Structures are given as C-alpha cells and as structure tokens.
Amino acid sequence: MEDFWSGVGVDLHLDPDSARGRRAGLERALRDAVRDGRLVPGTRLPATRRLAAELGMSRGTAKAAYDQLVAEGYLRARQGSGTEVAARPADRVPAASGTAGAPAPRLDLRPGSPDVGAFPAAAWLRALRRAIATAPSMAYDYGDPRGRAELRTALSEYLGRARGVIAPPERIVITSGYVQGLALLTRVLDGGVVAMEDPGLPFHRDVVRRAGGRVVPLAVDELGVRATELGDEDAVVVTPAHQYPTGVTLHPERRRALVDWARARGRLIVEDDYDGEFRYDRQPVGALQGMAPGHVVYLGTASKTLGPALRLGWMVLPPNLVDAVADVKLHSDHHTESIGQLALAELVTSHAYDRHVRACRLRYRRRRDRLVSLLGARWGLRGIAAGLHALVEVPDEAEVLERAAREGLAVGRLGDHWHTAADGRPQGLVVGYGTPRERVYPEALEVLGRVLGEVRRGRASTG
Structure with a gap:
C-alpha cells in the first residue's frame, strides 16, 4: 500500500x-x-x-x-x-568541463552590470512590507498582462519627471526586463527588418533574430547613429542617452533625423534607456520618446539602478501598439510577477528610489573619476560623461586581454560588438566601472593600469 x-x-x-x-x-x-x-x-x-x-x-x-x-x-x-x-x-559529481565550469575572474571590469552589492536591501524590505500590508487579496491572483496599476501609475509620474517621457499609465506595459520587451515588440512587428547600432550588444541582436526579426547594421560615429542611412526598415533600436558600447550621446540633429524618418515612413524607433539616470558632467539628456511619443517605444529597466535579479522592466508604447503587446505578453508568460511590482511602486512613490539613484550616481561618479585619473592623460577615453562604462582606445585588444587574463582581470572588448568582423576596425576596451564591489574596485583599476603600462612599454621597446 x-x-x-x-x-x-x-x-x-x-x-x-x-x-x-x-x-x-x-x-x-x-x-x-x-x-x-x-x-x-x-x-x-x-x-x-x-x-x-x-x-x-x-x-x-x-x-x-x-x-x-x-x-x-x-x-x-x-x-x-x-x-x-x-x-x-x-x-559528488565532478564539475563539468568547458566554459560552464570556468571560474569567475578574480577582478571583473566587464560592462553590463551595476554594483549589486549596493542594492538597497533595507529600503526594499520596507517597501515590500508596506506593499504586502496594503495589497488587496486579488494581488495574489493572475493579473493584467500589462502589469500592476500601482506600478504603472508610479512609473508614469517618475518617467515624466526624471526622463521627460510622455507615459500615461494605460500605455505602460511591465516586463521581466529589457530583453523580454525587445522580444515582445519584435513578435508584434511580425519579424520585419530591424536596424541596430553597429557596434552594439550582440546578445540583443540575437534576441531580435530569435523572435523572428532580420537585423541590419546601422553605423555609429562620434555623433551617434547615422540616422540618414535608414531606409525602409520596419524599426530601429537605439541607445541615445549613452550609446553602448562607444558611450557617445546622440546629437540633437541626429535625434531630429531619426524622428523625421519615423514620421515620414510610419516606422518605429525603439529607445533603450538602459542607464539614462546616470550622468555626471552634463545636464540631463531627456528621453528621445518625448519628441515623438506616437513613433517611439521607450524601454527602461530596474536592472542598472537596483539589480538584474529583480527582473522588472517597462515599455512605454504608442497607443496603437498597447493591445498587441499586451496580447503577446499574455500568451508568453501571462504577466510579470506582482509582488515585486508592488514593492517597486512603493519605492518609487515614497521617493526612496530617487534617493537610491542619487546615491548611486555619486558612487559611480567617484569611480569614473578614478578611472579618468588613472588613464585619462595617457589613453583615449570615450563615453565618460554618463553611464556605467567607458571605452578605452588601445592598439591591440588581444594583447591587452591576454595580459589582463594572466592577472585575473576580465574586461570587455570592443571587437565583440561589431556586426561583422573586419580588419581596420577601431579597437578598444569596454570598461564597466559599475561592476566590481566597492572593496575590490581600487585593485581592479591598479591591475588595469599596470597591464596597459606593460603594453605601452613593450611597444615602445620594439618600436
């Protein structure tokens, strides 16, 4: 029995x-x-x-x-x-061979992550407690695929105030991060041709392709994307506040050219505002969406301000796309988890989110300043006015990365971001100064400076 x-x-x-x-x-x-x-x-x-x-x-x-x-x-x-x-x-199963079992680098200056050790655990716990204490019982049931009304309302006020986004709550859809938003949008476009910045993040290109889209490159120069090179593409994905990975800010004339293209052809601009809150040496650059809310999809996320583990992002959509995106999301995951949404809404409405962002901005500016002090006079630095990464111009990426790896240091490589490999491309290191924990950042910078110094001395001795 x-x-x-x-x-x-x-x-x-x-x-x-x-x-x-x-x-x-x-x-x-x-x-x-x-x-x-x-x-x-x-x-x-x-x-x-x-x-x-x-x-x-x-x-x-x-x-x-x-x-x-x-x-x-x-x-x-x-x-x-x-x-x-x-x-x-x-x-006791032995560790798998290959990259899955590869040890993490001792020092990590790769881009893409904030200092997760700075997560505001106490403020989040307070917000979570208040949210749970006041949440209606229906908050624990299946929810609206667009997301909790509390968070969409809170974001409507915050994005308008902090980023210049025209974001009525009914045009906001909550997602499990930027990647889901990009995939949902590609599916709504039924694939189509999507122009993406060159250089840009390879993983995002893969997201579009896996969702059925066809990716074409759009060149980036010192003024941002070359908007005048756009043709009959269905959409273009851009990072106007702080281009990834070059760090340039989209020039006002390029902004106008993008908007003119979208309006004239009835096309869509996808704005990735991944670290727009972090600026240091300039006035805030408002979101592109405010110039043409009927033609721009604004994608934001809590991954850089709070932490990627929360899996909370948002889309601000033109009116004609809201229902279509909500329907695709309904049939994708039904809805993003609700309790985290309620906690984030509480964090935003209590202005604890603003306080945390300001504290992070000060912390990352100090880190940026240390990087500039170490390398600025001897190496070309780009993209340092904002964001969580900088581009360091080097003559030979492979040599620097090899030396860095021997020292236990990982750093990003510009060459990985081009759509296609080709001789004569500019070379550089993408240094994510937001990634390391506070206590190891000085050592990581010291090792980076030593490695670059060795490369320079080696080239001088053979020159």
Missing part, C-alpha cells in the same frame, strides 16, 4: 513493500528514495515514533530500518539532531 508520511515539516512519498516484511520493505523504500534523488543529502528524516505511527508499524521496526541504513552509509544519525540523509561518494 502507498502511504504519505511527514515529519519536521517535510512530506515524502514512500511505497514500503509489505510482501518483503515490514522492516525490509521500509529499508528498501528509503534506500530507493536516496538512490533516485528524492531524498537528497542533508534531508532530516522524521523521528522513528512519528514514522512508525504514520506507516502503522512498531517503533522498533522503524528504528531497526534506520540503524541498518546508517550502517550502510545511506543515513547519518546525529546526537541531538535526529537522522538525516548522508552524503555518499556517488553523490
């Missing part, structure tokens, strides 16, 4: 084979549960008294079964802590 037993809060399905006798049947059931992984090492088992009562056998029989499996090495009896599943040599 099949039984369910529980103990110390754990339920487990067992099938003792009574035909073999009660003790032997229990031993086999427990042994099989350990072998096939239903009982993992460290799992505490119920006391023999409780197990015996639930399986309808004597306590002595249950204890004898435990003792036998302890002797065989399947279980471990700990004085005062009961009995638990033991770790056996067969359970």
Whole structure:
C-alpha cells in the first residue's frame, strides 16, 4: 500500500513493500528514495515514533530500518539532531568541463552590470512590507498582462519627471526586463527588418533574430547613429542617452533625423534607456520618446539602478501598439510577477528610489573619476560623461586581454560588438566601472593600469 508520511515539516512519498516484511520493505523504500534523488543529502528524516505511527508499524521496526541504513552509509544519525540523509561518494559529481565550469575572474571590469552589492536591501524590505500590508487579496491572483496599476501609475509620474517621457499609465506595459520587451515588440512587428547600432550588444541582436526579426547594421560615429542611412526598415533600436558600447550621446540633429524618418515612413524607433539616470558632467539628456511619443517605444529597466535579479522592466508604447503587446505578453508568460511590482511602486512613490539613484550616481561618479585619473592623460577615453562604462582606445585588444587574463582581470572588448568582423576596425576596451564591489574596485583599476603600462612599454621597446 502507498502511504504519505511527514515529519519536521517535510512530506515524502514512500511505497514500503509489505510482501518483503515490514522492516525490509521500509529499508528498501528509503534506500530507493536516496538512490533516485528524492531524498537528497542533508534531508532530516522524521523521528522513528512519528514514522512508525504514520506507516502503522512498531517503533522498533522503524528504528531497526534506520540503524541498518546508517550502517550502510545511506543515513547519518546525529546526537541531538535526529537522522538525516548522508552524503555518499556517488553523490559528488565532478564539475563539468568547458566554459560552464570556468571560474569567475578574480577582478571583473566587464560592462553590463551595476554594483549589486549596493542594492538597497533595507529600503526594499520596507517597501515590500508596506506593499504586502496594503495589497488587496486579488494581488495574489493572475493579473493584467500589462502589469500592476500601482506600478504603472508610479512609473508614469517618475518617467515624466526624471526622463521627460510622455507615459500615461494605460500605455505602460511591465516586463521581466529589457530583453523580454525587445522580444515582445519584435513578435508584434511580425519579424520585419530591424536596424541596430553597429557596434552594439550582440546578445540583443540575437534576441531580435530569435523572435523572428532580420537585423541590419546601422553605423555609429562620434555623433551617434547615422540616422540618414535608414531606409525602409520596419524599426530601429537605439541607445541615445549613452550609446553602448562607444558611450557617445546622440546629437540633437541626429535625434531630429531619426524622428523625421519615423514620421515620414510610419516606422518605429525603439529607445533603450538602459542607464539614462546616470550622468555626471552634463545636464540631463531627456528621453528621445518625448519628441515623438506616437513613433517611439521607450524601454527602461530596474536592472542598472537596483539589480538584474529583480527582473522588472517597462515599455512605454504608442497607443496603437498597447493591445498587441499586451496580447503577446499574455500568451508568453501571462504577466510579470506582482509582488515585486508592488514593492517597486512603493519605492518609487515614497521617493526612496530617487534617493537610491542619487546615491548611486555619486558612487559611480567617484569611480569614473578614478578611472579618468588613472588613464585619462595617457589613453583615449570615450563615453565618460554618463553611464556605467567607458571605452578605452588601445592598439591591440588581444594583447591587452591576454595580459589582463594572466592577472585575473576580465574586461570587455570592443571587437565583440561589431556586426561583422573586419580588419581596420577601431579597437578598444569596454570598461564597466559599475561592476566590481566597492572593496575590490581600487585593485581592479591598479591591475588595469599596470597591464596597459606593460603594453605601452613593450611597444615602445620594439618600436
């Protein structure tokens, strides 16, 4: 007969084979549960008294079964802590070979991440508590695919105030980050031809392709994307506030050219405002969306301001795309998780989010200044007025990266961002000064400076 037993809060399905006798049947059931992984090492088992009562056998029989499996090495009896599943040599699986098992670099200056150690845990916990305390019971049910009204309302005010975005709540769709927003939009466009910045992030190009789109390159120079080179593409994806990876800000004339193209051809601009809150040496650059809200999809995220683990992003859509995007999202994941949305809404409306962004802006500016102080006089630095990364011009990416790897330092490479590899492309390092924890950032910079110095001296000696 099949039984369910529980103990110390754990339920487990067992099938003792009574035909073999009660003790032997229990031993086999427990042994099989350990072998096939239903009982993992460290799992505490119920006391023999409780197990015996639930399986309808004597306590002595249950204890004898435990003792036998302890002797065989399947279980471990700990004085005062009961009995638990033991770790056996067969359970220790060697690490997989290849990149999946590659150790993390000791020092990490790769771009793409903020200092996650600066996550405002205390403020988030307060916001979460307040949100849960006031949330209606329906907040725990399936929700609107567009997202919680509380967060869409909070973002409407914040984005208008901080980024110049025209964002009525009914035109906002909450997503699980920028990547989901880009994929949803590509699907709504039924694939189509999407122009993307060259250089730009390869992963984002892959997202568009996997969603059915066809990607074409759009060149970037010191003024940003060359908008006049656009033709009959269905959409263009741009990072106007702080181009990734060159760091340039889209020139006002290029902005106007983009908007003119979209209006004249009835096309779409996708604005990736991934780190628009972080600016240092200039006045805030408003979002492009404010110039043409009927032709621009604004994509933002909490990944750079708070942390990627939250998986919270937002789309501000032209009116004619809201229903289509919501429908695709409904059939993709139904809706983004709700409790985090409520907490973020509370964080925004209480202005704790603004305070956190200002604190981060000051922290990252100090980091940027240290980078400029170390390299600015000797190496070409670009994109330092804003954001979380800078581009360092170098003569040979491969040589620098090889030397850096020997020192345990990882850094981004400009060459990885071109649509196609070709000789004569500019070379550089994409340095993410937001990534390291505060305590290791000085060492990471020291190693970077030493590596670049070695490269320069080596070239001088052979020149």
